[in-house]
Structure formats: C-alpha cells, structure tokens
Amino acid sequence: xxxxxxxxxxxxxxxxxxxxxxxxxxxxxxxxxxxxxxxxxxxxxxxxxxxxxxxxxxxxxxxxxxxxxxxxxxxxxxxxxxxxxxxxxxxxxxxxxxxxxxxxxxxxxxxxxxxxxxxxxxxxxxxxxxxxxxxxxxxxxxxxxxxxxxxxxxxxxxxxxxxxxxxxxxxxxxxxxxxxxxxxxxxxxxxxxxxxxxxxxxxxxxxxxxxxxxxxxxxxxxxxxxxxxxxxxxxxxxxxxxxxxxxxxxxxxxxxxxxxxxxxxxxxxxxxxxxxxxxxxxxxxxxxxxxxxxxxxxxxxxxxxxxxxxxxxxxxxxxxxxxxxxxxxxxxxxxxxxxxxxxxxxxxxxxxxxxxxxxxxxxxxxxxxxxxxxxxxxxxxxxxxxxxxxxxxxxxxxxxxxxxxxxxxxxxxxxxxxxxxxxxxxxxxxxxxxxxxxxxxx
Amino acid sequence: xxxxxxxxxxxxxxxxxxxxxxxxxxxxxxxxxxxxxxxxxxxxxxxxxxxxxxxxxxxxxxxxxxxxxxxxxxxxxxxxxxxxxxxxxxxxx
Numbered sequence: 001x002x003x004x005x006x007x008x009x010x011x012x013x014x015x016x017x018x019x020x021x022x023x024x025x026x027x028x029x030x031x032x033x034x035x036x037x038x039x040x041x042x043x044x045x046x047x048x049x050x051x052x053x054x055x056x057x058x059x060x061x062x063x064x065x066x067x068x069x070x071x072x073x074x075x076x077x078x079x080x081x082x083x084x085x086x087x088x089x090x091x092x093x094x095x096x097x098x099x100x101x102x103x104x105x106x107x108x109x110x111x112x113x114x115x116x117x118x119x120x121x122x123x124x125x126x127x128x129x130x131x132x133x134x135x136x137x138x139x140x141x142x143x144x145x146x147x148x149x150x151x152x153x154x155x156x157x158x159x160x161x162x163x164x165x166x167x168x169x170x171x172x173x174x175x176x177x178x179x180x181x182x183x184x185x186x187x188x189x190x191x192x193x194x195x196x197x198x199x200x201x202x203x204x205x206x207x208x209x210x211x212x213x214x215x216x217x218x219x220x221x222x223x224x225x226x227x228x229x230x231x232x233x234x235x236x237x238x239x240x241x242x243x244x245x246x247x248x249x250x251x252x253x254x255x256x257x258x259x260x261x262x263x264x265x266x267x268x269x270x271x272x273x274x275x276x277x278x279x280x281x282x283x284x285x286x287x288x289x290x291x292x293x294x295x296x297x298x299x300x301x302x303x304x305x306x307x308x309x310x311x312x313x314x315x316x317x318x319x320x321x322x323x324x325x326x327x328x329x330x331x332x333x334x335x336x337x338x339x340x341x342x343x344x345x346x347x348x349x350x351x352x353x354x355x356x357x358x359x360x361x362x363x364x365x366x367x368x369x370x371x372x373x374x375x376x377x378x379x380x381x382x383x384x385x386x387x388x389x390x391x392x393x394x395x396x397x398x399x400x401x402x403x404x405x406x407x408x409x410x411x412x413x414x415x416x417x418x419x420x421x422x423x424x425x426x427x428x429x430x431x432x433x434x435x436x437x438x439x440x441x442x
Numbered sequence: 443x444x445x446x447x448x449x450x451x452x453x454x455x456x457x458x459x460x461x462x463x464x465x466x467x468x469x470x471x472x473x474x475x476x477x478x479x480x481x482x483x484x485x486x487x488x489x490x491x492x493x494x495x496x497x498x499x500x501x502x503x504x505x506x507x508x509x510x511x512x513x514x515x516x517x518x519x520x521x522x523x524x525x526x527x528x529x530x531x532x533x534x535x
Contacts, residue, residue, distance in 0.1 A: 170466040170474040175458055179469040199474040217477065247511030248450035255515035275513040278521050279503060282511040310519045336461035337454070339495055339502060400522065 001074050001084065001238070002100030003027030004036070005288045006269025009295025010098040010302065011066055017305030024092070025061075025068045026084070030125050032068060033061065037288050039127045040148070043134060044155025050128050077242040079262035096264050096302035099239055099252065100295055103232035103270035103285060108143060112205030119227045121148055130225075134159055137224035141165075141214050143202055145172035149229035150185070150320040156227070157192040164221050165189070166197045166214060176316070178331045178365065181381045188321030197221070232285040234271045249273040251284035256308040258298035266302050268294035277311035277398055278329060278376050279338070286314060315394035317380075317387040326390035328397055330367055330377030342367040342376060345403055345431020349423025351385045353415035360384050364427040366393075366403060373403040373431075382423075389424060403428045446509050456486035457494065 001007065003025055011023045025032070033056035041047045061068050073087040083093045105120050107113065119130050134140075140156045142149050145167040156163040165172070171179045172186060186196060200216040205226060207213070213222040234251045245253040245261035251273030258266045269291035273282040290312060300307035317326030335342050345366040352359040360383025367377035378393040380386050396406065407429045411422035435441070463473040476487070494502065503523075507513065 168477070170462055170470065174462050174465075179465055183469075199477075201477055245510070246444065246447070248444075248446040248509050249511070250447055251512070253510070253512045253515065255512070256517045256519075273512045275511075275517060277519065279506075280513045280517075280521060280524060281506055282513050308518060311517055333458070333461050333465045336464060337457040339457075339497075339499060341499055 001026050001077075001097065002102055002269065002271075003029060003032035003068065003070075004100060004102050004269060004291065006102070006271075006291040006295035006298070007098065007100035008032055009292040010100055010266070010268055010299030012064075013296040013299030013305075013307070014096075014098075014303035015065060015299075017300045017303035021303050023066050024094075025066055026072045026074050026086070026092075027068065027070055028073045029123055030070055031058075032070075033057070034124050035288075036122060036124065039121050039124060040151040040155040043127070043131055043152070044158040046155070046158065050124055050131075053124060074238060077238045077265075079242045079244065079265055082264060094264075096266065098258075098295070098298045098302050099244075099260070099265060099267040099271060100269045100291075100298070101235040101238065101271045102291075104235045105228060106230040106233050108202055108205075108228060108230055110202055110204050112207065112211065115205050115207045115209070115211040117207070117210040117225065118205060119225060121152065121227065121229070133225060134161065137161055139164070139223045139225075141221055141223040141226045142229055143214065143226065144229045144231070145169070145174070145198075146229045146231060147173065147176070147316075147318060149227075150318060152227050152229055153189065153194055154192075154320055156225075157189065157194050161225075162193060162195070164195045164197060164223065166200050166202055166216055166221070168199065168201045170198055172196070172198075172320070173325075174333065176331070176334070177325060177327065178333050178379050181325055181327075181331070181363065181365070181379045182320075184323050184363075184381055185321040185325060188323060192321065194321075232270055234273075234284055236271050239267070239271065247273045247282050247284075249282050249284035251282065256297075256310070257301045258294055258309060259301065266298035268298040274309065275311040276329060277313045279340070280311060281338075283312065283314070286312065287316065290314075310398070313394040313397045315390040317390045322383075323381055324384065324386035325379075325381045326386040327379040328375075328377055328390055328393045331365070331379040332367070335367055335377060340376070341370050343370045343373065343403070343431060343435065344368075345427045345429070345434070347423055347426035347430050349421060349426050350419045351382060351423075352417060353419055356415045358384075358416075359419075362386070362389075362423045364389070364423045366406070366424070366427045366431055368403040368431060372400075374400050375403065375406070393424065403431045407432050444510075446511070450509070452486055453490065453494070456483075456491055460487070460491045 035053045038053040075087045076085045140161045141164045200218040204215040247253045252267040273284040297307045297309040362382030365379040412418040
C-alpha cells in the first residue's frame, strides 16, 4: 500500500528476495517512480522541467513484473483476514502486506483551509498544474519554516516572487536547527528579498473562493499564491482502524524487521516510528532516504528474506537561502528541550585552502555526552561540504566516536577541496579546551 | 488520540517552546513573547516543564522508555547505556 519511496523500495526488495513473488502495489496517485523531493527545485527553476524528476516510466515497472494499480484507493485493511478492501469494494487477499501510506500535511486548523489555490507540495501532477501560476504571480506566502518551507521559500525567492515566510517560532526550522546555524540563512533570505514573519501565528487564509492571502497575529499579508508546508503527520487511519499498534508519535509501531503488531504486516516510511539511536526514543517523519531504506527492509522480510534496520542518527542537510545547513540527531535546542546534558564544542572553519577560489566558511557545533564525550549531535552551516560532514558525524555518533577522537582525526588536505585544519576537528579541539579551562579532565 | 500520543504532543510542544526561548535569549538577545495563555498552557509551562527539568536525565530517559512505541520492540542495536539486547523474538510472521 503506497507508491512512494518506501512502497517502491519495498516492492523492489521483495522481488529481489523472491523473484517468483507476485508483487501488487496500490497507489492513489497517477504516478510512481519520481522524486517528489525535487519539486521545489523545479518551482525555483534550478531544475528546468518536471520531466527531470521522473526516475522510471510505467513500462519499467511493468517489465520488472510489478502489478501497479494507479489511482486506486485502499478503503480498509483486514489484518486478521489477510486482505485489503479497495474503494471499489473489491477484496484483495495477500500473503504479506507492506503499509507505506506516507504522510499528510498537518491541518493548519484555521478558517479558509478549504479555499482553492492553497498549494501542498506532494504530487508531481498537481505541481505541474500549479507551476505556470508562478509565472504570473508576484507575491507568495509560505506557511511554516519546516524543511519543505525552507526549500519553497528559497525556490520562490529564486523564481523572483516577493516571498513572505510565516512561522510561529522565533527563527526558521527552530524545532531542528539552532538560531546561530540559521542566522546566515535568514540574512541571505533578506538579501534575496524574503520577508520573514517569525513569532507570527497563522490565523486564517483569506479569500472568497480562491486564497488571496493570510491573516497572522502580526497582520494581513496579501498574496497571489500560498504554499502550506506544515509538519508531516503519519497517514495512518487505515492502520489504526485495522488495530495495528500506534506509538506516541502517531506512527505505526515496528521492530527492526519493520514488522508491525499484526502478523504478516510490515510498514515503512513516514507512516512508521523508529527509535533514535542514542536515546532510543521514537521518531517519525524522517527523510526520503530513511523511507527507502525502511521500505527495502520491509520488502525483503515480507518476501521471507532477512534484513534489519538500525535505530537512526538522522543525518540531515539542505540548501536554504544561499547556504547549506545540516546536522545529526540533536542540536542545542532539541537537547535542551529533552533536558539532555551535553558538552559543546564549536568552531568556524573553511572548506578549502583560504587562498583557493571558492573557499567558504563552515560553522560546526558538536554536542557530546558530558561523561564519555561521545558525539550525540551536531549542527553545521556553510557554503559547501555540509552533507558529507553530516553523514560522517552520523556514523561517528553511531559508533561511539568521542570528541577526543575527532580532536586528533586525520583529514584530507588539498587546497581545492580541503583546508589544512578540518572544521570538525577544530570544533572538537575547542570543546576539549573549554573542558580544560574549566579544570575538567579531557 | 491515545494517552501516550497526547502526552508526547503536549510535552514536546511546551518543552521545545521553553528551550527555544532560552536559545533565543542566548543567540538572538531576547526571548519571544509567549502566546496562548489559557489554563492548559499555564499548566504545561508552569508545572510540567519545571517539574520535568527537576528530574535527573537518567530517570527521565527511563520514564520515557516506559512509554509504548517502536523502541519497546526488538532492536539488536542498542546504545551502551541500555546494555545487551534481549534474544531475538521468533521472526516467523
């Protein structure tokens, strides 16, 4: 059930585990096999056409032996009877089921949510229909500075629209990133003409039939287009109704095989919750790469293969404004919210030799467990090299690497691609120096 | 919404709000104004958040582990503080 990254990942892995398996995919959408994560970049004209996001045509899946039912809604799930019931009333039995029903955007919960023209970035066909409107539009409002909100703000500003970002929090992406990490991003948005409305609560979408703006606690903002980028909530109503165990995040409860509480039913992607690797507290709504890897695990096990998925350390990264930002697991804000003690090491480094053209600054923050100095989180902002560092630090966190290890790490030095001093190592050295200054053992 | 979901939604919201205000003071120079001051919000802000912060981290972590969720099922990988993983359950579906 589901034709996104998790569903198609599961189908492919199941076929790989058992080439004779009959794989049926139900999706309520018109397409599978494209990258929805690329949609903001077409709106922003960084990518020329939507065709560039299509990874495989429908024939590819037919030839690979998948029976994909497009625009087909599953109305209910009978886990005890090992069958799904389609909206048409047809009952389809299964031996194993993978639930990959993805997410829905959180309801903004304000008047006007039913107005025409509110855009939700999810389906490539709707994006293709909506995109020409941007040629005539002059002003845009982006609701919520979520990861998608950051991408859409950047894209619409890049497209030349007067873009307003409305968010109830004090800085962008505040539930993930720290304010010092986001400051360069927000400064660059200001340079691009973005008008930021933080600490502003959305009160209503305005318009008669079509949306023509928003009302916030700070006043009204007229707009030609409004993009809703609220939180991703698990699309779990079928699983709930079928009695599958749901966790505190609202995601389906799974184990390391992505098996749910119902026999023969697996689940993957944005509809599940998985534990964070350091705290073992459940998280939901991760990235497309997490969904795909979970789907492969679910599909393999559904086809009697053996594959396990580990708790996550959540390396993340993105382009926002003129900067790249990223991190691993916790920042100061999230660690502070949990009340998790941490020791901080910070440094401003550079991405290449300082004399080499294109050199960019990189700010690295490392959070370490106070007793062991094991890395439990990181945040980064810079002009380049953020994704690779976030991936590396996620492995460090998973493997118990400490601030001491990173302080003496070896690093590549080559003027066009790396500076003499690695910013991660500088941050770790500064963290140890702070401990030494405080008279604590390093 | 089950109790565990209700507790997580509310505790996460108000704990993040408190942390954001501290981070805003530290890095932006001032905490943002508080919005939504009903009785319910007052309870979470004035009772729950301070009480949560009084509890030592290891206790808090243990309490959170008692909540239902995926973390209570079989995961071979475990952080050092959790000790060794229990033996795997029967993998047959």
